[in-house]
Amino acid sequence: MTREILIAGFGGQGILFGGKALAYLGMVNNLEVSWLPSYGPEMRGGTANCHVIISDKPIGSPIVVSPTDLIVMNLPSFEKFKKNVAKGGNIFADSSLIDKVWSRKGINKYDIPATQMASEMGNSKLANMILLGKMLSTMDSVFMETIKKALEMSIPPSKMHLLDINLKAIEAGFNYN
Amino acid sequence: MTREILIAGFGGQGILFGGKALAYLGMVNNLEVSWLPSYGPEMRGGTANCHVIISDKPIGSPIVVSPTDLIVMNLPSFEKFKKNVAKGGNIFADSSLIDKVWSRKGINKYDIPATQMASEMGNSKLANMILLGKMLSTMDSVFMETIKKALEMSIPPSKMHLLDINLKAIEAGFNYN
Amino acid sequence: MKGNEAIAEAAIRANCKHFFGYPITPQTEISAYMAKRMPRIGGVFLQAESEVAAINMVYGAAGAGVRVMTSSSSPGISLKAEGISYIAGADLPCVIVNIVRGGPGLGGIQPAQSDYFQAVKGAGHGDYKMIVLAPSSVQEVVDCTFDAFDLADKYRVPVMILGDGMLGQMMEPVVFPEKSPKCEQKDWATCGTKNKRKPNIINSLYIEPQDLERLIIARQQRYNAIAEKEVRFEKENIEDADIVLVAYGTTARIVKAAYEKARKNGIKAGIIRPITLWPFPEKIIAETAQRAKAIVCVEMSMGQMVEDVRLATGGACPVGFYGRAGGMVPEPEAIYDVIRRYV
Amino acid sequence: MKGNEAIAEAAIRANCKHFFGYPITPQTEISAYMAKRMPRIGGVFLQAESEVAAINMVYGAAGAGVRVMTSSSSPGISLKAEGISYIAGADLPCVIVNIVRGGPGLGGIQPAQSDYFQAVKGAGHGDYKMIVLAPSSVQEVVDCTFDAFDLADKYRVPVMILGDGMLGQMMEPVVFPEKSPKCEQKDWATCGTKNKRKPNIINSLYIEPQDLERLIIARQQRYNAIAEKEVRFEKENIEDADIVLVAYGTTARIVKAAYEKARKNGIKAGIIRPITLWPFPEKIIAETAQRAKAIVCVEMSMGQMVEDVRLATGGACPVGFYGRAGGMVPEPEAIYDVIRRYV
Amino acid sequence: MAVVFKRTEGLTDAPFHYCPGCTHGIVHRLIAEALEELDVLGDAIGVAPVGCAVFAYNYFNCDMQQAAHGRAPAVATGIKRARPQSIVFTYQGDGDLAAIGTGEIVHAAARRENITVIFINNATYGMTGGQLAPTSLVGQITQTSPYGRKVELQGYPIRVSEMLATLEGAAFIKRCSVDSIKNINDAKASIKKAFRYQMDEMGFSMVEILSTCPTNWGLSPVESMEWLRENMIPHYPLGVFKDIEKGGGV
């Protein structure tokens, strides 16, 4: 099993954190993982993205060129990366922010109004977790079972009080359809 | 004709100036010349030396390894360089400062009490000129005839009033035996 | 753990208790990590006022006999050039990390390998060398960091760990070896005579050329010993290979994908991955050049290591090159295409 | 005229009216000369607070479109590494003089050639090149200085004049050519828009790797053009030579004595003297390697240019090396002995 | 109805890349307005630093150079000596000017370099993610002082304006802030004055501007303005530290 995941959106949407949670999820399940963020001034208000690979084989390049899974949270990133998604791959798009109709044979596109759902939950910053939850719904159930542990490892101590609400958002995404 | 001249002594004895005068002397006589001083902190109270080549052929290396003429103004320099003098070459030594007896077949050593003579002329800094004068006595007469012109080119304007006394010192050396 | 953090943690475990740095992307995590950990273990983390100051603090601390490290990225390393030359000239051990970004100038902040020459041929003036280690995974980052401190102390030379933005930012699981670091007795260090010995002097100035030359030649002999004993590389399937790929650092990981594809398609490919860039694994490359149809060097630069590859082959086989620049990362497909050109 | 003074006077005649420097032995005469002359001709001589400041002043002035020069010696050049990389990255023309002394570190102040790598492979970070000119007589110093400014403007690259303490301190008669310097129109320079055009920007930052790579590749093409058109060297009697000596700068003068002795003793010797160190005269060396029994490279270093010689020969003939270090100057006798070893 | 406030000609159309509420944008506008109002845009050459303002070359509608980290005053010196008729300014952060660029700023001032420096003091390294700056306050928590700036380890914050005011070559040195409408207006007047000193060839002029970095301070833009007022101004008093027209001194 190898999932090559690209998460992309604006800086401030929790792109890197979402990736980190996925990386720890891999580790918790004794898989090989790599996590490679974009970095630097593009994080000042610009776009941000992050590459995560989870695999049961040693990982070569940490760069995700053709993602099996694209989690995408703004229009420019969607336009940029949609064409790269591997055959049979998934796109998890925040449809509150990306109102483009698009489909391609062999690619599953999931439209989730994540930002709107998150706002309704009281914190628009949870959109990333909602999308992540949806992605978990396409994976082996062991991942959903261990996501709490992964989150505990990825949330910094000072923000641990947000663990529950994050889990709730994941569940909301997991159950959305 | 090629004269490879090494002038060596203490900093402050006018070593470099003596070399400069010789270089200009070559130029005045339409010969190829090169002048290479030692430089840097060894000039702070330490020893100083300078390499001058005057030749009717293009000059290769400006470094004087085996001088045809060694003008030497202190004991350490004498000890260091005497063995390098080329066969048939000359040593012009300031015997006020170098009281070593030394001779070698095929090398002409001229002992001139230059510093003492210079002191008697009222300025011990003229010792270099006295030695230079002695060296001129071993060269074609055209050089002694043109030394004034060379000095005029090598003395900075602010010190031009010292031209005459320098010439006198050269003459004293030229005539010493 | 992130590559940058792994360097920091490994250094601390290798008994490096002194770190002097100056922030620069993409290696700020090293400083951030040190800033958190050092005060907890009685070590010193100091953010210098500049890279120039940082490398000179390293000089001072190394001269005082402690294990010490600094880290930066390309422009910052350029500023350290004089200091590195001084450290080499005074025979001091230290570890310098360069997490390379695109250049020249301010360039970009994406991963690059365009500081190879600077690292290997000498950014600074004068005849000197650094040992340069180029890990290609976060785990290897850890191993190289331990190695770096030991090599530095053993040979009294600066050692550079050369990574790139990708390696520094990447997170992979790591295991820290249970090693107790070798700590050499440093009789030459300046830490006060205690009125018990003659003063020690840390210095690189030799006003007599004879003295300076003697020293340089002695150092060269040490370099020769390093070149003989400390070459590190990894090879894969080069014994029967027609086309041998040479790449270091993260580029080697990408090359591997191309290599696998080639093997899958029946092309006899192999890989040599230099881990020490200086001393360069020239012997294995020279041997390989005798056997292989071609060697293809892949770099994130316009072609720097490829010169050393060519030197090593001595013309024995053609040497191809594929490079990307400015933060662009080679793609396996493109490398594969180059391989095919040489079959 | 002293070599250092010749550089200064030639620069002024080549219409360089701006000089920024910082004192260092053995090149202080350049500044001293500029300090005297510039105010007299309405030019600018400014002693900066450091080499780092000096090279950045050069960057500013070059960006503002004037001919500008700086000079230093080895440790000072190391400090300029970042600035040089910026100048290359911003495609600015300027002339940098390095009167090399022994290194590494503070080293010594006697002549050396141990900054060859630094000059030719790139002291600074990133993929860039400088044109490097290495004159071997005071007259050639003058010619190279004119050349340097023209090349810099033509290709928008930094040009380095690489001399050594001997060349800088040496006095030989010189003739200044009656040349009126070419002065290119610099539409790209920042000297105020006068509200008549879009702003000009001098910059080396490209945050998108695609953009940076495009720029680097375009620059590489310019480098290729330079490598094709601007190689300069001198050769002597290499057509029938068994042993060809390769040396640059003042070393080449000493080598000549050895060469003459060899010829006198019936050894067919020849000389190739690279004048441009980058672009390196690799073609002539490659051709020579096909014919000659051996090539012997002589340097005042532990062996730096010899790598480029080896690269150029591609293994076609053995390459010998003789080097002195730390300010020691090779003696013709010793070189002759090396020659004999290869006959 | 007439337009009483609109985007100045001194700025290009490029949108700023700064974080929401970052005061870099305010200061950019003030400089651009000053240049426009003094009618020197066509003569101006600006020098962008390394720091969050690195892209300043895209924003000012005049010739621009991008300088190496800390070296803007040296670059400006090169420009000014090459083009003495130009109006040359640098725009620098506290990491750029007060850390790595200490030598360059001190000597530009001492040398009486006839340039104008706009110095953005936000008590941290914004661009690289919020490290300790030479101007970070005692106790301030940053990425590289996670336990707060400690006097025994990192010493004291530098008051740059006060330090440079000791130099005879400095003609005008003032510290301003952009935390309120009043202070913003004063900052603009001060920037204009600094440029006027340059136009009159009176020597080195600098306006230090206390600024915010909401992102790295971990505060909202509005809270940041308050933090600036409550913490920075007490340590960095606003006012004129040197004015050779007034005989110098505070």
Added chain:
Amino acid sequence: MAVVFKRTEGLTDAPFHYCPGCTHGIVHRLIAEALEELDVLGDAIGVAPVGCAVFAYNYFNCDMQQAAHGRAPAVATGIKRARPQSIVFTYQGDGDLAAIGTGEIVHAAARRENITVIFINNATYGMTGGQLAPTSLVGQITQTSPYGRKVELQGYPIRVSEMLATLEGAAFIKRCSVDSIKNINDAKASIKKAFRYQMDEMGFSMVEILSTCPTNWGLSPVESMEWLRENMIPHYPLGVFKDIEKGGGV
């Protein structure tokens, strides 16, 4: 008869390489005596600069490091942080400290680095043949100001002690001279005091010492002392500029 003055144990036997009458030698002796009298020779680590005093490592009878030009305060910082129990000092000229090393000295002081700096101000670059220093006086003719230092071109000399005294991390800053027996004795007392501040971990201490360079000034040693008195002291007043024991200020 008893010996009332003899060569201190703080110096090695090596003869100084300085020019006749150069005051570097006097200051060397004062430092060496101070270290001996404070009984810290065994703990001392000195840092030699690049400048005429580059060989200082041969003269002091304690552990020594030779630093790159201007970087002595950074090197000293590295040493002090590695060996906090040591007594660490730098010896620096005006080119070294006030030109290329401006950043390092300002930050060592700001950082409250617990080291002692001896700063030799001889208004020129001695070692390299007498160029303009940041401390050269207005009008002073040097190799690189052959027509005299001109305010419009090279600005004003920096008063380093006054400048550093604005930094909170500086504990003791004093300017002395060695032009007379009285001033020499005062210089020695000041050097001792500076070391004592370090021993008491009070922060950064510096003694600036007005010195001569007969060779490059083109004066005899005796004339040089007079020139110092008549030209340097008026511009560089002697005295204490910072003393945290006394509450700071002049």
Added chain:
Amino acid sequence: MAKVIFDENSCKGCELCAHVCPKKIIAMAKDRLNSKGFHPAEVADMDKCIGCKFCATICPDVVITVEK
């Protein structure tokens, strides 16, 4: 009578304008995001605007034009 005009897509929702407006008539449009992904500033009751320019003076992104 005064009017403020927002270049909505360049607004970053920093709320500084809202904070300094003496009339407190500026608020972030919670119902929509602009192309940058922010809730942009808007004026609810333009009639109350006095054209004091405070909002424009403090706006770091030069979003606001003021007419009066």
Added chain:
Amino acid sequence: MAKVIFDENSCKGCELCAHVCPKKIIAMAKDRLNSKGFHPAEVADMDKCIGCKFCATICPDVVITVEK
């Protein structure tokens, strides 16, 4: 009764000691050069020496030892 002793070969003839000696008893020995090439300092009339140490205090080359 006091006495000054010169380490003659390390003297550089700078004359500073002569200048500060309150008794003006120090002068450079014009008749000889030391191994460094300088006319070294010497005291003509040692009986006049008061052992004030001024000469030793100013001597840059630590040439002088004083007894008293």
